[in-house]
Amino acid sequence: MPARIIVILIFLCCVVSKVQAQSWELGVTMGGAGYLGDLNQRNPLKVSGLATGAFLKRNFNGYFSAKASYMHAQIEGADSTSKYEQFRNRNLSFATPLNEVALTGEFNFLEYIPSISKNLFTPFIYAGVGAVKYNPQATYQGVVYDLRPLTTEGQSKPYRQTAVTLPFGVGIKYNVAGRLNLIADLGYRSARTDYIDDVSGLYADKSVFSNPVAAALSDRSGERLGYNIGAAGSQRGDLRKHDTYWFLGFTISYTFITEKCYYEK
Template sequence: MSYKKAFLTLVGLLSFGMASFAQRFEVGAHAGGSSYMGDLNQYNPIKISGIEAGAFVKLNFNPHLALGLHYNYGKVQGNDASSNNEQFRQRNLSFFTPLNEFSLLLDFNFFDMFAYNGRRRFTPFLFGGVGTVLFEPKAQYEGETYKLRLYNTEGQPKSYKSYALTFPIGAGTKYKLNDSWTLFTQVGFRIPLTDYIDDVSGLYPDPTVWTRNQGLSRALSDRSGEKTGIYIGDPGTQRGDFRKRDSYMFVGIGISYTFVSQKCFTF
C-alpha cells in the first residue's frame, strides 16, 4: 500500500470515528417547577413552591446508556403561616432559598429511539447520579431580608455549610421529533446530605449561646409571638421535625439536540 493510500485510509477512519462520536453528543435545556420536603413542608412532596430551569451536555454511549453533566437552578420556600396545621401556624417560621445544583447523571433509555428512520419515537427513561447543591436560606423580618445561616438560629457553635452533596434520582419520557430533536418530560427527586435547606432542624436553643447579634438571632429563631405576643420556643423544645435530611424535587419539560453527522445513526 502506498503512503498516499495509507494516509487516505487513516483520514477516513478518523473522520468516521469523529462522526460516530458527534452522533453521541447531545445538549439540552428544560424548565418547570421545584418543590421541597422538610421541616416547613412535611407531608406534601408535590407542592410546587418555585421555578426550575436547567441545561446539560450528554454523551450517549449506546442507544440505552448516556452520561451527562447537568446544571439545575431552582427556588423553594416554605411559610408556616399558610399551613393547614395549627402547630405550624403557631411556630410561624418561614424561608426561601435558591438552589444551584451541579451533577453527573447516568441515563437509561428503555427503548432505542436513535436508529435512523427508526419506528420508535418514544421511550421512558430513568436517571440517577451524584452532585453538589448550593443553598442559602433567607427570611423576611421587619421589612429586611436576612441570611439565616449567619445567625445560628438553633445555637449551632458555627454556621452550617451552604452546600451539600446530593443524590438525584428520577424518571421521565422522551419523544423524538426527528433525527436530531427530542422533547422530554422528567421528574427528579433529590436527597441532599443536609437538614438545613430550610434553616430548621432540631431544638430551640438557650439564648445565652449567642455571643453576638443576640437580639436578632433570637428573633429569627423564635417567631411564634410576632402576632400573638406569646412565644412558644422554650429552650430545648422541638423546633424542627425528626427527619435527618430535607429533600427537594425538580419537575419540568425540555428539548435536546443530538448532533447527527451521517445518515446511518448507529452505535
C-alpha cells in the first residue's frame, strides 16, 4: 500500500510539472537522526545515529515545489542510559536501520530562484507521505538478533517490516553561489507503527516462547536486577499507537534552470 501511494503521487507530480515546469534540483544530505517512542518518551531532539540521503525536486515556481527523496539512517535507544530508575530496571535496548522513500511538497515563504530572484535565502515548510522499512535489532550475549521474527511481545505473527510514514518539517535554504544551495532542515516522521523499537504493549507469558532467546529478550530486567519484573499482562511499552522518528539534515543541492522558464514574462 505505501509503495502504491508513492507511485500515484509521483505520477500526479509529473503531470503537473508538464503543465508548469520551471526547474529541476538535485541534492545530497547528511545529518543526524533520532526517535520518540517507548525507549525515549521525553527528549524530542535526542540524536542517536547518522542519516544520509538524496533527492530529486521539481520547482514549479519560486514558492512551490515537489520532492522525491530517499533517506537511510540508524536510530538507537537503551533503557540503561535513562535518568529514570523504572526504565533502567526495564533494561530494554534496540538499534534500527531505517530506509525511507517519500514524496513531499515544499512552500517557500520568500520567492526563491537561485541566481535569478533577489532573495538569497528563504525559510520553508514541507509535508507529505512516504514509506519506511525498519528492522529492530538487539545484542544479547555478544550476538546481534533481529527482533521482529522473535515476536517478543507474544504476537501471533511478526509485525510488518514497512509502514506508511507522514513527513513534516521546517528549514532554511541559502543560495551560496550561482545555482548552488545550502539547506538545513528538521523533519519529523509520524510512522504508522509502534514497533520501530520492537516495544509496544504488554509483557507476554514466558510460556508462549519456544525460543529461549525470544523469552530472554522479551524481558531483560533480570540482567540488571537478578529477577524479572515483566509479569504477563503488565505494561512493557508506553501504549501509544505510533512511534516517531526524525532527521536533522544538512544538504547541498544544485538547481538546473532554463532561462526560458523565468524570462519569458
